[in-house]
Amino acid sequence: MRRRSLLLAAPVGLLSLAGCGDDSSGSDRGSPSAGTESPSSPPKATIVSGPLPEVTAGTGFGQKPTVAKGTGKPSGNLAVRTLIPGSGTAVGAGTFPQVNYLGQIWSTGKVFDNSYDRGRPSVFQIGVSQVIQGWDQGLVGKKEGSRVELAIPPELGYGEDGRPESGIQGTDTLVFVVDIVHVFTEKDAAKGRTVRQSDPALPRVGTKSDGRPPSITVPRADPPKKLVADYVIEGDGPKVKETDGVLVQYRGLLWDGGKEFDSSYAGGRPTALYLQRVGVKGWAQGLTGKKVGSRVLLVVPPSLGYGKDGYQGVPGNATLVYSVDILALL
Numbered sequence: 001m002r003r004r005s006l007l008l009a010a011p012v013g014l015l016s017l018a019g020c021g022d023d024s025s026g027s028d029r030g031s032p033s034a035g036t037e038s039p040s041s042p043p044k045a046t047i048v049s050g051p052l053p054e055v056t057a058g059t060g061f062g063q064k065p066t067v068a069k070g071t072g073k074p075s076g077n078l079a080v081r082t083l084i085p086g087s088g089t090a091v092g093a094g095t096f097p098q099v100n101y102l103g104q105i106w107s108t109g110k111v112f113d114n115s116y117d118r119g120r121p122s123v124f125q126i127g128v129s130q131v132i133q134g135w136d137q138g139l140v141g142k143k144e145g146s147r148v149e150l151a152i153p154p155e156l157g158y159g160e161d162g163r164p165e166s167g168i169q170g171t172d173t174l175v176f177v178v179d180i181v182h183v184f185t186e187k188d189a190a191k192g193r194t195v196r197q198s199d200p201a202l203p204r205v206g207t208k209s210d211g212r213p214p215s216i217t218v219p220r221a222d223p224p225k226k227l228v229a230d231y232v233i234e235g236d237g238p239k240v241k242e243t244d245g246v247l248v249q250y251r252g253l254l255w256d257g258g259k260e261f262d263s264s265y266a267g268g269r270p271t272a273l274y275l276q277r278v279g280v281k282g283w284a285q286g287l288t289g290k291k292v293g294s295r296v297l298l299v300v301p302p303s304l305g306y307g308k309d310g311y312q313g314v315p316g317n318a319t320l321v322y323s324v325d326i327l328a329l330l
Contacts, residue, residue, distance in 0.1 A: 045137045045156055046077040052149050053106070053175055055083065061147050064116035065102055065177045069109030070151070074173040079151035080138045086145025089183040093127025093140060094269055096184040096247055098328060106151060106173035112166045120238070121181045123247055123328045125272060132157050134174070144183045150176045184247060186268050187211035190295035190325040192235035197297075203253075205232045205297050205323045213251050213265040214295070214323050218258040223319035228299035229286030235293020238329065242288045245274040245330030255299070255319035262313070270327055280305050280320070292329055298322040 051074065057066035061084050091097050098121045102114035115122045124131050126139055134152030142148050152174045154160065160170040168174070189209040197204050201224070206215035214232075240246060247270050252262035264271040275284040282300030290296050300320040302308065310316040 045133065047080050047138065048075050048077045049081055050079050050151075051075060052079050052081050052151050053109075055149065055177060059083075061145065061179055062100065062181075064100075064114065067102065067104055067109070067149075067175060067177060070106035070173070070175060074106050074151050074153070076153055078134055078138055078153065078156055081149050082142065082146055083149055083177070084145075084147035086143035086180060088144025088180075089185060090141055090143050091126055091139045091180065091183055093136075094125065095127075096123050096125050096270060096272065096328075097139065097144075097180050098123045098182040098184065100179040100181060101176055103174055103176045105168065106175050110167055112163075112168060120329070121179075123184065123272070123330050132174075135176075135178075139178065139180070142180055144180050146180045148178045148180065150174075150178065152176065184270055184327055186249075186265070186270070188270065188325075188327050189249065190233040190235060190293060190327075192233045192291075192293050195231040195234050197230075197232065202228060202230070202299065203255075203297060203321050205295065207233060207295070209233070209295075211249075213263060216251060216253050216258070216321060216323055218253060218255055218321055223255045223301070224299055225301055227282050227286055227301060227304055228297065229282075229290070230297045231290070231294055232297050232323065233293075233295040235291045235326065237292025237294075237326075240275070240287050240290050240292065240326060240329065242275055242284060245272060246287065246292075246326055247272050247328040247330060249325040249327065251323050253321045254314065255321055256315075258321075272330055274330075279311075282320070283322075283324075287324065287326065290326060292326050294326050296322075296324045296326065298324060 053068040053070045055065045056068050058064045100115045100121050104111045127136050134150055134156040138150045154170055157174045158168055162168040162170040189211050191209050194207050201221050204217045249264050249270050253260050282304035286298045302317045305320045306314045308316045
C-alpha cells in the first residue's frame with residue numbers, strides 16, 4: 001500500500017487521490033473519468049516573496065533538500081519564491097504537474113512528508129481544490145524545471161483543525177520545497193515501441209503520439225467474449241498495480257457501429273482515476289501489469305463493462321473498445 005500524501009486538502013480528496021486503494025465504499029459508476037473536477041475559483045491569496053527558511057543542503061534540482069527551521073514570525077500571506085527557474089511548460093489551473101517535494105513545519109523544522117524517499121515523483125491536479133490551496137495558488141504559473149519554495153499559512157493549508165496525526169497543528173505554517181519535473185497537458189501521449197497489430201478480428205488503433213485522439217477502426221465481426229488488453233505502443237515505465245491511480249488519455253467506442261461514447265480528449269486535459277474505483281471493471285483488469293508510457297487497446301465485454309443495463313450513451317450488453325494512453329502513476 002502506498003503512503004497517503006499529506007498534500008490532499010480534504011477527506012474527499014484523500015479518498016479520490018490518495019492512491020492507497022483501500023476504500024471499498026462504491027466506485028465511479030459512469031465513465032472512467034467520473035469524479036474528475038473542473039477548475040474552481042477559491043479566494044485569491046496575497047502572494048509575497050518571504051520570509052522563507054534557507055535551503056541548507058541538497059540545493060540542486062531533483063536533490064532531496066534540507067531546509068532550516070523558520071526564524072521569527074512567518075508571513076500571514078502565502079510566501080512563494082522560485083529558487084531555480086525552469087523554462088518548460090507552465091503550471092496552469094487544471095494541469096497535472098509531476099513533482100518531487102518536501103514539506104516541514106515552520107516552527108520546528110519537522111519534516112512531515114516528502115516524495116524523494118518514495119523513489120518517484122507524485123502527480124497532482126492543480127487549481128481544482130484537490131490539494132491544499134497554498135499549492136493550488138502558489139504553483140500556478142511556475143514552469144517545468146523550476147524549484148519553488150512556499151510558506152503556507154494555516155488557512156491555505158489544513159485549516160484550524162490541522163492534521164494532528166501528522167504533527168501539524170491548526171496554527172502551523174507549512175514550508176515546502178517543490179521540484180516541478182513535468183507538467184502533463186492535453187499534448188502528452190504514449191511514447192515507446194510500436195507493437196504490431198496483426199489480428200484482423202480486433203480493432204486497430206492509430207500509433208501517432210501527437211496528443212490528438214488516435215484513430216480506432218472496429219472490424220465488422222463478432223466481438224470477443226473475453227477481455228482483450230493489448231499493447232499498441234509499449235512504454236518503458238513502471239508496471240501499473242491494481243491499487244494504483246493513473247493519469248490517462250483515452251477514447252471509448254461501441255463495438256457495434258463504432259460510435260464514440262466517451263473521451264478524455266473532449267475535455268481538453270488528461271484524466272486521473274483509481275483502478276479500484278472505476279465502474280468499468282475491464283479497466284482495472286486490463287491496465288494492471290501494463291507499463292507507464294504505453295498505449296493499450298482494451299476490448300471490454302458487457303460483464304466487465306456496463307452489463308445488461310448499460311449507461312448514458314451505452315446500450316445494454318454493449319462491448320466497449322478503448323484506446324488508453326497511460327501517462328503516469330499518481
